[in-house]
Amino acid sequence: MILEGLRRAFEMLLSFDPQVWGPVRVSLEVSCVATLLAAVAAIPLGVVIGLSRFAGRRIIVSVLNTMLALPTVLVGLLVYGLISRSGPLGAWDILYTPTAMIIGQTILAMPMICAFTVASVERSDPRIRLSMLSLGAGRIKASVAVALENRAALAAALAAGFGRVFSEVGVAMMLGGNIRGYTRNITTGIAFETGKGEFALGVALGTVLLVVALAVNFAVGYWNYRGGRRQ
Amino acid sequence: MQQAAGNGTMLSLRDVRIVRGERTVLSVEKLDLAAGIHVLEGPNGAGKSTVLLAAAGLVDLAAGQVLLDGTVLHDGMAPAPVERRRRIALVFQDPYLMSGTVREAVEIGLKIRRVGSQERRTRVDPLLERLGLKHLASKRSTKLSGGERRKVALAQALVLDSQVLLLDEVTVNLDEASKQTLIDILRERAGGGHQVIVIASHDSELAHRLDARVHRLAGGRVLDDGVRRP
Numbered sequence: 001m002i003l004e005g006l007r008r009a010f011e012m013l014l015s016f017d018p019q020v021w022g023p024v025r026v027s028l029e030v031s032c033v034a035t036l037l038a039a040v041a042a043i044p045l046g047v048v049i050g051l052s053r054f055a056g057r058r059i060i061v062s063v064l065n066t067m068l069a070l071p072t073v074l075v076g077l078l079v080y081g082l083i084s085r086s087g088p089l090g091a092w093d094i095l096y097t098p099t100a101m102i103i104g105q106t107i108l109a110m111p112m113i114c115a116f117t118v119a120s121v122e123r124s125d126p127r128i129r130l131s132m133l134s135l136g137a138g139r140i141k142a143s144v145a146v147a148l149e150n151r152a153a154l155a156a157a158l159a160a161g162f163g164r165v166f167s168e169v170g171v172a173m174m175l176g177g178n179i180r181g182y183t184r185n186i187t188t189g190i191a192f193e194t195g196k197g198e199f200a201l202g203v204a205l206g207t208v209l210l211v212v213a214l215a216v217n218f219a220v221g222y223w224n225y226r227g228g229r230r231q
Numbered sequence: 232m233q234q235a236a237g238n239g240t241m242l243s244l245r246d247v248r249i250v251r252g253e254r255t256v257l258s259v260e261k262l263d264l265a266a267g268i269h270v271l272e273g274p275n276g277a278g279k280s281t282v283l284l285a286a287a288g289l290v291d292l293a294a295g296q297v298l299l300d301g302t303v304l305h306d307g308m309a310p311a312p313v314e315r316r317r318r319i320a321l322v323f324q325d326p327y328l329m330s331g332t333v334r335e336a337v338e339i340g341l342k343i344r345r346v347g348s349q350e351r352r353t354r355v356d357p358l359l360e361r362l363g364l365k366h367l368a369s370k371r372s373t374k375l376s377g378g379e380r381r382k383v384a385l386a387q388a389l390v391l392d393s394q395v396l397l398l399d400e401v402t403v404n405l406d407e408a409s410k411q412t413l414i415d416i417l418r419e420r421a422g423g424g425h426q427v428i429v430i431a432s433h434d435s436e437l438a439h440r441l442d443a444r445v446h447r448l449a450g451g452r453v454l455d456d457g458v459r460r461p
Contacts, residue, residue, distance in 0.1 A: 127327035134287055134321040135340035135387060138313045149330060 008200030009207055020204045027185035028212070030098050030176075031166040034105035035113075039158055042110045046117025046157075047143050051129065061118055067111035072170030079104045080174050096177035101185070104171035109161035116157030120150045152224040159220040163213055241266050242395055242427045247285055247295035249451075257281045257451045259295070264429055268421045269457055270438040271431045273448035279431035280324060282448070283397040286429065287321040288312075299394065317344065320391045324399040324431075326384035328372035333364060336372045337386045344391075358386050362412060377404040385413065389420075396420070398430045402437060414440050 012020050049060060083089045083100055094100045128149050132142035147154060165171075169187040176183030178192055186205045194202035242264040249257040257278045271279040284290040286297055288304055288311025297305040299318060305311035320340070328336045334355065341351045359365045362382045367375065372383060381404050388396060396417075402410050418441065420426050430437065438445045444457025 125327060127323065127325065128329070130289060131323065131327045131329070132343075133289055133310045133316065134319075134323070136313065136317040136343045136391070139310065141343060145329060 002203075005199040005203040009204035012201065012204045013207065017204075019201055020208065022181055023184045023186050023189035023205060024208050024212075026098065026183065027166060027187070027209075030101045030172075030185060031105060031162060034102045034165050035109050035158060035162040037102070037106045038109035038113050038161055042114035042161075043117050043147065043154060043157075046114040047121050047147050049114070050118040050121025050124075051143055051146065061115075064111050064115040064118065068115055070108065070111065072108060072168040073174065074170075075104055075108050076171040076174030079107065079171070083175070095175065096179060096183060098176070098183055100175035101172050101183060104175045105165040105168070108168060108171055109165045112164050113157045113161040116160055117147075117154060120153030120157065121146060124150050124153075152227055155220045155223060159216050162216055166213065166216075167209060241300055242286060242429070243298040244282070244285065245296045245298065247297065248293045249281055249285060249290055250293040255293075255451060257285065259453050262446070262453050264427050264457070266421070266424050266427055268417060268428045268430070268441045268443035270441065270443040270445050271429065271448055272433075272435070272438070272445055273454075276450075277448040278451040279448055280399050281451070283321060283399055283429065283431055286395065287319050287397055288316045289321070318393055319395040319397065320388035320393040321397040322384050322388045322399060322401055324403075326380060328375075328380060328383055330373060331371070332369050333372055333375070333383055334359070334368040336383050337364075337390055340387055340391045354390050354392075355386075358390050361416070362386050363409065378406060378409065381405060382409060389416065394426060396426060396428045398428070400432060401430055402432065402434050417441060 049057065049064075079100065080095070081087050083092060083095050083103070085095070094103075124146055128146050129142045132145045133139075137145065167187065169191060172178075172183070172185050172188045173191070176185065176188065178184050178188040184192070186209045190202045190205045190209070193199075193205070244259045244262040246261075247257065247259045248255060259282070262282070271282060273279055281290065285292060285305065288297065289309050291309050292305060292307055295306070296303050297311075299315075304315045304318070310316060329339060337355050337359065338351050341354065346354075356365070359368055362385065364379070364382055364386060367379060367383075372380070375383065381401070385398075385401065388398070401413065405413065414437075417428055417430075421428055421441075430441075430443070432438070437443075442459065444459055446457055447454040
């Protein structure tokens with residue numbers, strides 16, 4: 001059954017079957033936007049936490065690290081409570097839309113990107129910030145320099161955040177509703193089609209999921225390798 | 232014995248105390264550094280580098296003030312306000328160069344000050360030439376040798392032409408020719424009469440060659456004022 005499923009899966013992939021490529025498009029669009037939004041908030045926050053020393057900092061870092069294991073369905077449940085018709089943001093009318101999926105996935109990716117950024121900044125060379133300050137930079141410019149000098153680690157943080165949201169199913173199912181051609185993505189598609197007995201379609205979607213995850217990690221690895229060679 | 236503040240005094244430390252953990256690592260009641268060249272001498276852990284960090288506004292002061300021409304440069308938590316720090320340039324004992332080319336590294340302080348590209352080139356090129364770095368201008372800073380990195384860090388600070396120039400163990404890794412070039416540059420700058428140059432060094436010969444005032448430090452205290460060695 002597995003081999004037959006694989007054969008049919010490749011046929012569907014190569015024939016650009018919309019049943020496969022529709023969910024792939026949704027997955028890529030939603031997860032890319034969510035990762036970017038999460039990065040915009042999480043990277044500056046992570047740099048600030050990583051470079052600052054204040055009371056309660058350790059607790060914040062511990063909470064961030066704990067949130068790395070945040071169950072996706074729990075995030076889905078919380079956002080559902082906010083945006084469902086009876087929720088405080090029900091008037092927005094965004095439940096079961098890609099926007100709702102983006103909100104949920106952004107919340108999911110933020111702790112991971114932030115925690116990875118904190119860890120990389122903490123491990124970075126303390127001379128970077130001091131050098132910039134000694135050359136007349138303000139605190140923000142010095143912090144930006146620390147981030148730029150650690151761009152390889154930040155790229156890895158982005159890849160990890162993307163991997164987290166691209167492969168999750170809880171948020172996508174609860175907030176997207178798995179509507180065909182609209183909010184069905186790779187993971188909800190796999191769950192749905194396999195449940196229906198459409199094993200080949202599930203395998204095809206799973207193959208794309210795996211290939212994209214691998215491609216992102218190879219791209220980050222290659223970029224780091226090239227950066228290392230240039231240095 | 233401390234040097235008395237004279238009319239020409241530019242950089243002063245007053246009742247400066249720096250604490251790390253529970254330990255006081257620097258306690259300077261009064262240190263006045265007039266325009267010219269000063270060398271801080273002392274064994275490891277004497278507080279030489281800490282004096283430079285305090286003067287640069289890069290270390291928290293538990294007490295006291297750093298003054299430049301009578302105005303406060305730094306009197307509390309580091310970093311000191313940026314407009315005050317821009318009057319000072321510091322070369323670290325183990326300098327870090329940002330990734331990029333040598334030219335980009337040397338220009339970085341000027342870029343931070345929003346100096347235009349034409350003026351940056353006008354100021355950077357002669358310095359690269361003089362320090363023997365011109366042929367390395369397009370080379371990536373991470374590919375440099377220890378001595379070359381030190382010269383780039385020096386160029387970064389010298390090009391700013393700041394009122395106060397702080398140099399930590401600046402002759403380490405420099406060959407004799409480069410050391411002499413640096414000495415010539417520093418003497419020229421000091422001759423202008425507007426710049427305070429402070430060097431932390433173990434090189435006992437350096438103070439003599441620079442005709443510098445020597446301040447001995449030990450245990451985080453200044454032992455004597457700026458005496459000139461014959």
